[in-house]
Amino acid sequence: MKDTSILSVQDYIKKLPKEQRSGFEELREIILKHAPDAVEGMSYGMPSLKYHGMLIYYASHTSHYAIYPMANAIVVFKEQLSNFETSKGTIKFPHGKPFPKKLISDIVKFRVQENKEKFELKKKKK
Numbered sequence: 264m265k266d267t268s269i270l271s272v273q274d275y276i277k278k279l280p281k282e283q284r285s286g287f288e289e290l291r292e293i294i295l296k297h298a299p300d301a302v303e304g305m306s307y308g309m310p311s312l313k314y315h316g317m318l319i320y321y322a323s324h325t326s327h328y329a330i331y332p333m334a335n336a337i338v339v340f341k342e343q344l345s346n347f348e349t350s351k352g353t354i355k356f357p358h359g360k361p362f363p364k365k366l367i368s369d370i371v372k373f374r375v376q377e378n379k380e381k382f383e384l385k386k387k388k389k
Contacts, residue, residue, distance in 0.1 A: 272303055272310045279323050286358060287323045293364055294321055294330070297371040315382035318374050327355040328362075332370050335377065340370055 272291075279287055294312065295303065298319070301312035309331075312318040320331035327348075334352045337344065343366050348355040354370075356362055 271305065275305065275310055283323045283328075283358065286328060286362075290321060290328050290330070290356070290362060290367070293362065293367045294319060294371050297368045298375050301375070314375055315378040318378055319371060324355075327357050329353050329355050330367065330370070332374050333377075336370050336374055339373060340366070343369075 276284060276287065276291075291310065295301075298312050298314055301314035301318050303310065303312055305311065306317070306320065309320045309322040311320045317333075319333075322329050322331075331352050332354065337349055337352060337354065343363075344354060347363075
């Protein structure tokens with residue numbers, strides 16, 4: 264769902280079809296819980312989190328919810344993601360099915376740590 268009139272995550276949620284809202288809010292809650300220091304905003308028409316750089320994007324589409332945790336996370340969690348449709352940087356979760364909460368939590372925590380380590384490395388180089 265890409266809509267340039269959407270200025271905030273709340274606007275994004277309000278524009279979702281009613282049947283997608285609760286699932287999307289559950290996904291958002293899982294993500295936010297495991298990235299408490301991240302800043303939520305909109306990027307590329309999707310909700311996103313930044314923490315020492317872009318952390319993750321997430322969205323609701325016609326038949327699925329998706330998270331976009333960057334390509335390295337897809338590689339690292341490849342085995343655990345075998346039951347889900349993935350691409351280079353996307354993980355899809357079908358509407359109407361329970362979220363793999365622990366897996367999503369682990370991916371978000373991985374991304375937080377990954378960004379933190381990159382940030383610390385850059386700091387040391389300066």
